[in-house]
Amino acid sequence: MFPMGSSPWVGIVLLSLAFMALCVATEVTYDAHSLIINGEKRIIFSGSVHYPRSTVEMWPNIIQKAKDGGLDAIEIQEAGLYAILRIGPYVCAEWNYGGFPIWLHNMPGIELRTDNPIYKNEMQIFTTKIVSMAKEANLFASQGGPIILAQIENEYGNIMERTLVAQRRGPYITTSYDYDAPLDEYGNLNQPKWGHLKQLHVAIKLGEKILTNGTRTDKDLGNQVTLTTYTNANGERFCFLSNINNNQDANVDLQQDGKYIVPSWSVTILNGCNKEVFNTAKVNSQTSIMVKKSDDASPKLTWVWIPEKKKDTMQGKGSFKANQLLEQNELTFDVSDYLWYMTSVDINDTSIWSNATLHVNTMGHTILAYVNGRHVGYKFSQWGGNFTYEKQVSLKEGPNIITLLSATVGLANYGANFDKIKTGIAGGPVQLIGKNNVTIDLSTNLWSYKVGLNGEKRQLYNSQPRIGVSWRTNSSYPIGRPMTWYKASSKLLRSRPCGCRLARNGKRTSLVEEGALLELSCQGGKTITQIQFASFGNPEGKCGSFKKGTWEATDGQSTVEAACIGKSSCGFTVTKEAFGVTFSLMKVDDGVARLAIQATC
Ligand SMILES: *[C@@H]1O[C@H](CO)[C@@H](O)[C@H](O)[C@H]1NC(C)=O
Numbered sequence: 001m002f003p004m005g006s007s008p009w010v011g012i013v014l015l016s017l018a019f020m021a022l023c024v025a026t027e028v029t030y031d032a033h034s035l036i037i038n039g040e041k042r043i044i045f046s047g048s049v050h051y052p053r054s055t056v057e058m059w060p061n062i063i064q065k066a067k068d069g070g071l072d073a074i075e076i077q078e079a080g081l082y083a084i085l086r087i088g089p090y091v092c093a094e095w096n097y098g099g100f101p102i103w104l105h106n107m108p109g110i111e112l113r114t115d116n117p118i119y120k121n122e123m124q125i126f127t128t129k130i131v132s133m134a135k136e137a138n139l140f141a142s143q144g145g146p147i148i149l150a151q152i153e154n155e156y157g158n159i160m161e162r163t164l165v166a167q168r169r170g171p172y173i174t175t176s177y178d179y180d181a182p183l184d185e186y187g188n189l190n191q192p193k194w195g196h197l198k199q200l201h202v203a204i205k206l207g208e209k210i211l212t213n214g215t216r217t218d219k220d221l222g223n224q225v226t227l228t229t230y231t232n233a234n235g236e237r238f239c240f241l242s243n244i245n246n247n248q249d250a251n252v253d254l255q256q257d258g259k260y261i262v263p264s265w266s267v268t269i270l271n272g273c274n275k276e277v278f279n280t281a282k283v284n285s286q287t288s289i290m291v292k293k294s295d296d297a298s299p300k301l302t303w304v305w306i307p308e309k310k311k312d313t314m315q316g317k318g319s320f321k322a323n324q325l326l327e328q329n330e331l332t333f334d335v336s337d338y339l340w341y342m343t344s345v346d347i348n349d350t351s352i353w354s355n356a357t358l359h360v361n362t363m364g365h366t367i368l369a370y371v372n373g374r375h376v377g378y379k380f381s382q383w384g385g386n387f388t389y390e391k392q393v394s395l396k397e398g399p400n401i402i403t404l405l406s407a408t409v410g411l412a413n414y415g416a417n418f419d420k421i422k423t424g425i426a427g428g429p430v431q432l433i434g435k436n437n438v439t440i441d442l443s444t445n446l447w448s449y450k451v452g453l454n455g456e457k458r459q460l461y462n463s464q465p466r467i468g469v470s471w472r473t474n475s476s477y478p479i480g481r482p483m484t485w486y487k488a489s490s491k492l493l494r495s496r497p498c499g500c501r502l503a504r505n506g507k508r509t510s511l512v513e514e515g516a517l518l519e520l521s522c523q524g525g526k527t528i529t530q531i532q533f534a535s536f537g538n539p540e541g542k543c544g545s546f547k548k549g550t551w552e553a554t555d556g557q558s559t560v561e562a563a564c565i566g567k568s569s570c571g572f573t574v575t576k577e578a579f580g581v582t583f584s585l586m587k588v589d590d591g592v593a594r595l596a597i598q599a600t601c
């Protein structure tokens, strides 16, 4: 139905782009409607690749799949696609501290992402450096390179609401990110989204010239159905039919332009205003799930372990001291997520202090407490914010050493003033509350500080054997013992993609709407080896756990097997004849006829 990624048409475009990159400068401008590239008004579909989240070897494959999905531009530079260079450094992107280095935060007087001279000066140095590098490599379109746009900020909207206070928390930052993106973080096609977008991109591109240089009119057809028409100077038209009614399909008669069924809550794209090329309610949905399978039948991990050495911190020994409780990031400087806070308190009267409360106010994210070398407890905040930790502790006569370990789990990346959000036991207070509420405030005590764990310094995470590090191999390794390092190694697990396709026909009618094209494809040149499930009727469940419904066509499995086994992709038109469906077989009250397939490549 649409030009696909491997068509000669795409090949020609690539060739001409490559040629352009060699010798011709590209002029990029814009007007109120669109970007204008070499005088041509363009709709640019751009995708974003978080290159630090993948390895260099993965990039060509990811970019190819993005291109096959109908993109014109990618937010890194690569031949054959336009590039949008995201200079940053602020990208948000669920990246630690939004991409800023922590040392920026520690510059006196700096205010990030505002009209602040210190910040702007640092930005100027960074931006100039990156732009100069790109220029030296002739990467900008004006130099014949692929970069048509560059971006130095991201998601600025929330900054404009300065009334939002720094205390607002966004969750812990982890390394994972794909939010249901068309390509997942391993570079696999995330179906059905990838397929839907590919079709949508193709459909919209059919109207590119008219949409970017035409006039728009909206016509209310009643019952929440609207016809939007773009018309250019030559009288060429491109239309959208939308039905925002939640529960009523619409029958629309556009006279000489044809009759259309517009399902509830859907948009139909009409090329030339008289040919349906896309309908959001009729798109096929393919779901791929990755089944992780190891080469061995059962991958058994063998764990070794080693306790963190903490004699120094249990004795209150750090690397520097201060008479206050300091903010964590200002000290850890991105070197470690861990900061030790240690102090000593002299106790004279054990009748007051033998059963006291240790009270700690921390800005987060986690805290581990020791008194005189003994672990007393642990707490973390659910959303990464401030919290109070309280625990009964027994203090002895003479000096008592209080050791607190604060750890961060990724730094905030989003929101107004996110850079000012504090972490660690910044300011406290830290108090001891004894009998009759006698309170010692330790907040202005002399505190010792140490950044990081000894295990980090000893590089316990290093896979190579380290001198002086002997991992314990005792099979009954400790469970639930704080400050223990564990290590296991395994062969890389092999992923075996398993694809599912659910073709939905005649959504709200019990008649099978004929003519839907069903496509099933494997990635990486693999072929379909098994049809684990195929049912044309009213199957239930989701990919990976489909179940037969109350009725199904008799030839479902065999029809799909015949069309698909041994092929890297297969496609057929879903018709009731193809599956041997007779109307007497279908129960009218089921109201849905669909084909569900689960296949293994
Ligand atoms: C836009 O349309 C006008 C006529 O209305 C035409 O003269 C012009 O060349 C078109 N521009 C582009 C970039 O296609």
Ligand SMILES: *[C@@H]1O[C@H](CO)[C@@H](O)[C@H](O)[C@H]1NC(C)=O
Binding pocket: 346, 347, 348, 440
């Ligand atoms: C214990 O006595 C010493 C010496 O008199 C004093 O400096 C210290 O503040 C006392 N500690 C407490 C907790 O009262």
Ligand SMILES: *[C@@H]1O[C@H](CO)[C@@H](O)[C@H](O)[C@H]1NC(C)=O
Binding pocket: 355, 392
């Ligand atoms: C310690 O104090 C807490 C409350 O302040 C109380 O619940 C607990 O029973 C006391 N323990 C001892 C051993 O006195």
Ligand SMILES: *[C@@H]1O[C@H](CO)[C@@H](O)[C@H](O)[C@H]1NC(C)=O
Binding pocket: 167, 361, 386, 387, 388
């Ligand atoms: C956390 O900080 C907010 C804002 O400063 C404050 O209102 C709240 O009491 C604090 N919560 C704790 C448990 O310290």
Ligand SMILES: *[C@@H]1O[C@H](CO)[C@@H](O)[C@H](O)[C@H]1NC(C)=O
Binding pocket: 436, 437
């Ligand atoms: C100690 O303080 C707590 C909380 O502020 C209060 O509920 C309790 O009555 C106080 N106890 C004494 C003995 O003053």
Ligand SMILES: *[C@@H]1O[C@H](CO)[C@@H](O)[C@H](O)[C@H]1NC(C)=O
Binding pocket: 474, 475, 476, 477, 478
């Ligand atoms: C292994 O660990 C268990 C429990 O920690 C201990 O009882 C046992 O003696 C250890 N065995 C060896 C050989 O170290």
